[in-house]
Amino acid sequence: MKEQIIYFARRTWLLVVLAVMNLNLLAQEAETGGSSTTSTTTNTSTTTNSFVMQPWMWVVGGIVVLIIIIALLRGNSSTTESRTTIIKDKV
16 A cells, blocks of 8 residues: 555656646747747836735745645554454364
């Protein structure tokens, strides 16, 4: 059972790493022809930032998710179960 949990955790970790790498690659804008143009517009309006847009909120959220995943995978490992089978022969 423990090997299955470790296998699942490694596969999940691999999935998360590959998903982050994929998002990084998708974030880059790829144009054919090798040239790009940049246009800049300036708006002077006032905007309020949502708490979701703050980078520290993503870091805190990631840490909380990791703690929850670790707690679920660890389970109640403090108790060990030992079984003993006794077979009595008739004398």
